[in-house]
Amino acid sequence: MENKIAEVIAAGSAEFTAECYELYNIPPLGSLVKTINEPVEIIGVVGQSMTSGFEPGRRPIARGKDEASEAAVYQTNPQLTKLLRSEFQVVVIGHKNGANLFQYLPPKPAHIHGFVLPCSSDEIQTFSRSFDFLNLLMHNEQIPPEELIAAALREMSRVQPDPSAFLIAAGKKLTGLMSGDYQKLKAVLGRLTL
Amino acid sequence: MTEGKKRDQTLGLVANNEKGLQVDQALGLVVSGSVEKGTEVRLDSQASVEDMVVGRYVTIAGKKRRFFGMITDISLGVTDPEIAVSPPDTADTFTAAVLEGTATYGALHVLPMLTLGGEATAITEGPQPVKTVPSHFSRVNLASESDMELVFGKEDESRFYIGNPLDMETHLCLDLETLVKRSNGIFGKSGTGKTFLTRILLIGMLQKSRAVNLIFDMHNEYGWMGTSEGGQRQVKALKQLFPESVAVFTLDEENSRRRGVSTDFVVKIGFEEIDPEDISLLRQTLNLTEAAVEAVYQLRRKLGRDWMQKAIDLNDSDETRALLAEMSIHESTFQNLKRGLATIRRLPFIVSRSPVDAVKQIMEYLDRGMNVVLEFGRFRDIAAYMLVANMLARRIYNRYQEKMEASMGGTVAPPTPLVITIEEAHKFLNTEIASQTIFGTIAREMRKYNVTLLVIDQRPSAIDEEIMSQMGTKITCLLDNERDIDAVLAGVSGKNELKTVLARLAPKQQALIFGHAVPMPVPFRPRDWGTAESYKEFTRGNNYAQKAEKDIKDLFD
Numbered sequence: 001m002e003n004k005i006a007e008v009i010a011a012g013s014a015e016f017t018a019e020c021y022e023l024y025n026i027p028p029l030g031s032l033v034k035t036i037n038e039p040v041e042i043i044g045v046v047g048q049s050m051t052s053g054f055e056p057g058r059r060p061i062a063r064g065k066d067e068a069s070e071a072a073v074y075q076t077n078p079q080l081t082k083l084l085r086s087e088f089q090v091v092v093i094g095h096k097n098g099a100n101l102f103q104y105l106p107p108k109p110a111h112i113h114g115f116v117l118p119c120s121s122d123e124i125q126t127f128s129r130s131f132d133f134l135n136l137l138m139h140n141e142q143i144p145p146e147e148l149i150a151a152a153l154r155e156m157s158r159v160q161p162d163p164s165a166f167l168i169a170a171g172k173k174l175t176g177l178m179s180g181d182y183q184k185l186k187a188v189l190g191r192l193t194l
Numbered sequence: 195m196t197e198g199k200k201r202d203q204t205l206g207l208v209a210n211n212e213k214g215l216q217v218d219q220a221l222g223l224v225v226s227g228s229v230e231k232g233t234e235v236r237l238d239s240q241a242s243v244e245d246m247v248v249g250r251y252v253t254i255a256g257k258k259r260r261f262f263g264m265i266t267d268i269s270l271g272v273t274d275p276e277i278a279v280s281p282p283d284t285a286d287t288f289t290a291a292v293l294e295g296t297a298t299y300g301a302l303h304v305l306p307m308l309t310l311g312g313e314a315t316a317i318t319e320g321p322q323p324v325k326t327v328p329s330h331f332s333r334v335n336l337a338s339e340s341d342m343e344l345v346f347g348k349e350d351e352s353r354f355y356i357g358n359p360l361d362m363e364t365h366l367c368l369d370l371e372t373l374v375k376r377s378n379g380i381f382g383k384s385g386t387g388k389t390f391l392t393r394i395l396l397i398g399m400l401q402k403s404r405a406v407n408l409i410f411d412m413h414n415e416y417g418w419m420g421t422s423e424g425g426q427r428q429v430k431a432l433k434q435l436f437p438e439s440v441a442v443f444t445l446d447e448e449n450s451r452r453r454g455v456s457t458d459f460v461v462k463i464g465f466e467e468i469d470p471e472d473i474s475l476l477r478q479t480l481n482l483t484e485a486a487v488e489a490v491y492q493l494r495r496k497l498g499r500d501w502m503q504k505a506i507d508l509n510d511s512d513e514t515r516a517l518l519a520e521m522s523i524h525e526s527t528f529q530n531l532k533r534g535l536a537t538i539r540r541l542p543f544i545v546s547r548s549p550v551d552a553v554k555q556i557m558e559y560l561d562r563g564m565n566v567v568l569e570f571g572r573f574r575d576i577a578a579y580m581l582v583a584n585m586l587a588r589r590i591y592n593r594y595q596e597k598m599e600a601s602m603g604g605t606v607a608p609p610t611p612l613v614i615t616i617e618e619a620h621k622f623l624n625t626e627i628a629s630q631t632i633f634g635t636i637a638r639e640m641r642k643y644n645v646t647l648l649v650i651d652q653r654p655s656a657i658d659e660e661i662m663s664q665m666g667t668k669i670t671c672l673l674d675n676e677r678d679i680d681a682v683l684a685g686v687s688g689k690n691e692l693k694t695v696l697a698r699l700a701p702k703q704q705a706l707i708f709g710h711a712v713p714m715p716v717p718f719r720p721r722d723w724g725t726a727e728s729y730k731e732f733t734r735g736n737n738y739a740q741k742a743e744k745d746i747k748d749l750f751d
Contacts, residue, residue, distance in 0.1 A: 168292055171292030172239070172292055172295065176296060179274060179297065180274060182274045182280075182297070189288065189292055
């Protein structure tokens, strides 16, 4: 697994948290990632992410007063890359068992220390043939759902042969899900322009 | 198909059909409805609301049977009223595209009229009237050619092709034997194509119904050459196309000769043939008082068969006064009557004694299966028309009645069914005089004596309600007077829906047919008339040419 980018450090049925192998190497908000819990491949969307110190009690301090740039701060303090860590939360939106793809929660959560990998373009295309996952995104509690949905759809649309047609179809699905809340729908649609 | 396109289809993304609707195209789903009011259909997002047309036919695939219906209304809907209040910005095409077909949608109102298949009767006897509604989410498609054929029939020995349902290639075929069993009406504003439609129907009848026609042709349009709308070109009429089965009678020989019509008989009417009933019918037209009409009956009783001649000849003498006093007819009443009778006498076809009995002649032709067109020439005023039509029709009807009664006795065959065509029908069939004219009787008693009417009129609201209700099949071109529309559609199920259809007919060459002879109301475009091609089409089934060829062959063999 050469392209692994992170490792699961906390896992639940509907979401898991992963720590990046490299500082700041966080996949973009809304991008599709997966982790494997044999024989199931759990697929999720990157939600909330953060970078902080290893020890919860020790807060980082400002160090760049005399430095010319941000990069120079890290050069002068090489220990920083070892003392800081980036992590992100993943909202689970489906799973794959063999050739079968399901857009609902997997029977079991991810394993701790499971590797987290970004999904390939082909995988994203296959996954985004249906929009049933939108329902799971709407009910996440970490991040405003409008933001997360819009980000996920934008990310998915990048690999589509006809991105605008894809977004229109997704929008139509959302219209059904958000019926009765036109303002919220408008907010999402407003964030879907490429 | 490329991978992308395939996926687009699965997502329902294929753009609106640029060529418009295709036959058999899926339109949407039934979402609500009732037998009385029809069903609501939500349009699929792929089907554009602008492609829908009121009056189109659709089929609904219910779980147990298929329904055949007509689009009677088209509307726009929103799932959330807020969308209508704050619609997306016009520049925001993305939001508009997303909302189209989801939060904003087109809806059709479909009136199911027939069921196709399903029960045994529907399979053996064809489409049946609808008695239920399709279940929720039944698919709605545009009717296919084969469905249309199942409903409107194919041209065959008794079915005649009169036109095409609007926007369709299917032939609308009428079973003319069924049609002529009852009185029928053709309505429409002036200039909407009633005459053309009537010609087509008459041809159908003379080809396929086994009935004969007697046409009171007020404007000389059915026998020989008529003019097209706008009067720019001459179009052929019945006798030119079917010389072997149509005879033209005329009241105005000179006029007919000038127009180059080959007439078969010149009709003259003797004074003695005019009955008091004929005069009472003309009361309004001749401006007679009630008392004058009453006097006519007394004069007939007193003076006998020659009453009219004698009454006109009465001069201002003491004897006359004594005679009038004896019958207690007031002098002014008599003068009023005399003026009226003088109007009649001035009509050139009224003679003191007719050399040949016109009714006998007409009957002879009708008995031979010939169709008779009676041209009025220059005598187009309503008084002449009403007098002649009523007088002849009454006596012909009496003959039919006798023959029919004789045939009931079992000695002779029943007479050939007769269809009498009258124009300006509201003058004969209005509430005031419908009970007095023979046409009122024919319309009510219908087919008992094998005589029915084909009524042509532009003011159906003036026709007696009872008579309108007895008509089997009505064909109506555009009408825009509310009362006329109500009168024509009275008693039809789905009246309100049909009103929408009727009011939207084009001013020319479109009509709505409903009643006995068609399984459901159909807006249609009548067949072409007036081109060489169209004449060929009409006479195709005509065996006249073949017969002539056969005769020639027989002669030389």
